[in-house]
Amino acid sequence: MFRRSLYLNRRTFLRSTALGATASAALLHSPAVLRAQGAAVKIGVLHPVSGALSYSGQQGRLGATMAIDDINAAGGIKALGGAKIDPMLGDAQSTPDGGNAEVEKMNAAGVSAVVGGYASAICLSASQTAARYDLPYVVDVGVVDSIVTRGLKNTFRFGPGFGVIAKTALENLVTINDQAGKPAKSVMIVHEDSAFGAGLAKLLNAQLPDRGFQVLDTIPHPTPMREFESVVLKIKAQNPDLVIPANYYNEYVLLARTMQQQRVRPKGIYSVLGGAASSYKFVKEFPEAAQYIMDCNHWFDPKNPKAVALKKRVEDKGQFYTYEVYMNYSCMLLLADALERAASADRAKITDALASSTFSGHLMPYGPTKFVNGQNEGAAPVNTQVLGNDIQVILPTQFASAKPVFPMPPT
């Protein structure tokens, strides 16, 4: 029975391949014709636009779609006869599974590449799914380092990873503290308990003592968190010089507000990838709670006129210019540049073009673009501080727009 069906299958298989060969030969010819007319290049735009991460996801989608509109308005991909980019928007629903499902759909729809993911967990699984189809995947934010250390040929991260961010953050913290005459000696870390916060806390715990800081306590918390009073009580009881929060926007704001309410005022609040620490929304809504908070995070280059022009356009739309926006905008430009150089919508050619990219037309304060194992070696975070009603870059000095204010002056 088994044999027979196998035999029959082989027969039908043989017949269908004959047909298939003809069909695919026809197919192979048709894109060439279409290409001459500048057929649109389908690009998957994947973000968690619903669920717990939906705010970040929607901001990311905004950045990506604005970039696509700009690219299309400027004449599309010239090497492909002015082909427009046709975005296929996907919702990862704030879960890795949701991200996978969308990548499957995008692959089935024949996209040439995928941009996005936002959260590390989503980026990890979505890029892996994309790798099965040799589908180029540009990670927009996802900072966990394992995203680019798995040897996936299709995965590219334009922004900095965790290791680089944490290293820069620690170096800059030491610099700021030294410049102020070393007022800070003790630290408390408040972090959300998933991959991002817990990973960062582990790293800080390992590295801070070597740099002369004593870690008094490390407090993990879930997301969402209903109140921060008990956390702030612990901070109050131990009275650290520095508080280092590592969590997402809502929790960050609640924590800062509760600290203000409970009159807990350490010498500094220094965050690494703080969810709200360098967010215009937070500064606008709670200027007092946000004042003097320092952050080591993704940030646009304040001296780049393109980045500043985009800021105005985003704000004119009534939206905040958050890092998701300019990072996705930059990633989409990076991909468009790769499409130009590949002169093809073919996945393998785009992958090669991304791998050899030296793209410089982005909005970020990065060094020269160079991908090593999928990671852009030029990517780097900067340090920002909330001063007045604005967010200023305080380090590195070549991008800085203000000097750090540390320790926090008394109210």
Next chain:
Amino acid sequence: MLSPVILLPAILNGLMTGAIYALVALGLTLIYGVLHIINFAHGALLTAAMFAAFFAYTLLGLDPYLAVFLLAPLFFGAGYALQRFVIGPAAHDDDRNFLLVTLGLAVVIENALLYFFRADTRTINLPYAFNVVELGPAFIAVPRLVALGAVIAVALVLWAVMRSTDTGKAIRAVAKEKLGAELCGIDVAHVFAITFGLGTACVAVAACLLIPTYYVNPTAGEAFVLIAFTVVVLGGMGSVAGALIGGLLVGVIESLSSVFLGASLGQIGIFALFIMMLLVRPSGLFGARA
């Protein structure tokens, strides 16, 4: 760590957080006690009410503590209509259908909110939001103190309504013996809807108490509802006093265990108590035996 400097504020803080849990649980327990349905839409309704309170402030300039007098009746009406014209007719008196209908409703409400208001987290900044009362080593935020008082008041009013008014008696009668109540001439569908309305009004009050110190986004309500389910079981299904005491208890336990075990492990205290309660006294603190 066991110093009164941290212990007293932790307990007080737990009481005040617990008050909100209690209020959300009050709505749930009422609906469960009478309709015998677990209202999965409770969290979505809380979120909707928080949006209402947010817009009452930003658009109408109405302080949340005044808005409560507008929103509670409004949500009572909405809850009444939902039960009378949507949930009741759609469920055909089958418990399983009730679950599915309320779950579906939750999905619809949440996604409608997401569609209209995007996923932005919204907050309001009230002049008194950062005011505190100093009580020894503890700084108690005024809005949270107000919440505690308001919740106790709501529980008392609800208790009085259930005890002494005709409507309350009818509700209790339906809860005890639906067929008997119907035979006595009580309009069961009406009583069901009133109960659902009361439960929804509780959520509206909770929203107005939360918004001065919390935030709203299309999933904000969920965080409170899971804990409210625990409170309902802990206090005894359908018991007003149980919801109040259970809520406060859960708040204090959560606060103490987050101080001593860390915020991520804070939930352990609650669920350890919860499991013990189910083992020792399955009907809950104040629940009648099933």
